[in-house]
Amino acid sequence: MRVLSGVQPSGKLHLGNYLGALKQHIELQHDNEAFYFIANYHSLTTVQDAERLRALTRDVALDYLALGLDPDKACLFRQSDIPEVCELTWILSTVTGEGLLRRAHSYKDKIAKGITASMGLFCYPVLMAADILIYRSDIVPVGQDQVQHVEMTQDMAQYFNNTYDCEVFVRPEARLDEACVVPGIDGQKMSKSYDNTIELFDTPKKTRKRIMSIKTDSTPVEDPKDPEKCNVFAIFRLLASREEVEAMDAAYRKGGLGYGDVKKRVAELFEETFGPARERRVELAANPDHVEDVLTDGARRARTIARQVMADVHQACGIMASKITNR
Ligand code: ADP
Ligand code: TRP
Secondary structure (H helix, E strand, O other): OOOEEOOOOOOOOEEEHHHHHHHHHHHOOOEEEEEEEEEHHHOOOOOOOHHHHHHHHHHHHHEEEEEEEEOOEEEEEEHHHHHHHHHHHHHHHHHOOHHHHHOOOOHHHHOOEEEEEEEEHHHHHHHHHHHHHOOOOOOEEEOHHHHHHHHHHHHHHHHHHHHHOOOOOOEEEEEEEOOOOOOOOOOOOOOOOOOOOOOOOOOHHHHHHHHHHHHHOOOOOOOOOOHOOHHHHHHHHOOOOOHHHHHHHHHHHHHHHHHHHHHHHHHHHHHHHHHHHHHHHHHHHOOOHHHHHHHHHHHHHHHHHHHHHHHHHHHOOOOOOOOOOOO
């Protein structure tokens, strides 16, 4: 199966991004042909500072590699190294009704929040469809919030195939991980936009401080507590073993357990899970040439496929190339 996904370099990656997306990306590299890219064109809809975009792009590459992406197995690249996706975005937009894009939840949410939409934000799902279709991807592992975009991609593939009476695009399917929605330190969905994240690669001291500031209620230590209503437990259960979760569940219900102690355990578990990756990340950051080589090689492999698919697209819709376009 060909697996593809992208992560926007729009802020520092956090526990929600890892459990909802990157963890399954890395697992899927073993038995599939995997393609993962840093969606820097998408980020231009929110990050409009060149220095910051460059730094965040590099950070996402380091995060993936430190967390276990193996460049010999999976292809890691920058979206912008495959400029054909922008060309395909245009072509797909000519077979897609604007009503489809108006129904996008993420667009409607942003408009409801009073954000003035750029054309880029409106067309964001078409760019995402181009990302997916240009590699004839079968499976797209994403979090819940991206499922509608994958469904729109299925529609766009069909519009193109029907319009030109061809089978150029295959139908991609979204794949969801069990982690569903990881809560932030305030109990809402963990998100860069809510300032409630636990970053994956902050310093140990800052990470601990962040974990100690997870919001809790004021139930006294001696009283029994409901684990299902506790933010600390919600994060704890994502990091601990099943036995430990069961034991902690019982301790909550029994009473005599302070939230502070559970937070300390969460901090330890976080360190056990991400400490070794933090060290690897430091080593990788000291070798930027290696990271650049990985991205360049990934782009070369991805672009070979993108060009073949674009040749079929051109053939289907009647776009002709002169020698100067080097297609
Ligand atoms: P953010 O909301 O922080 O801006 P993105 O929209 O860039 O995150 O999401 C990148 C990937 O991480 C997506 O596949 C998304 O579904 C997943 N993701 C983000 N936040 C969470 C969360 N709190 N729980 C589970 N998955 C998440
Ligand atoms: N929109 C996705 C997000 O914000 C990132 C993304 C861009 C993507 N293109 C993609 C994900 C293609 C999967 C496939 O998380």
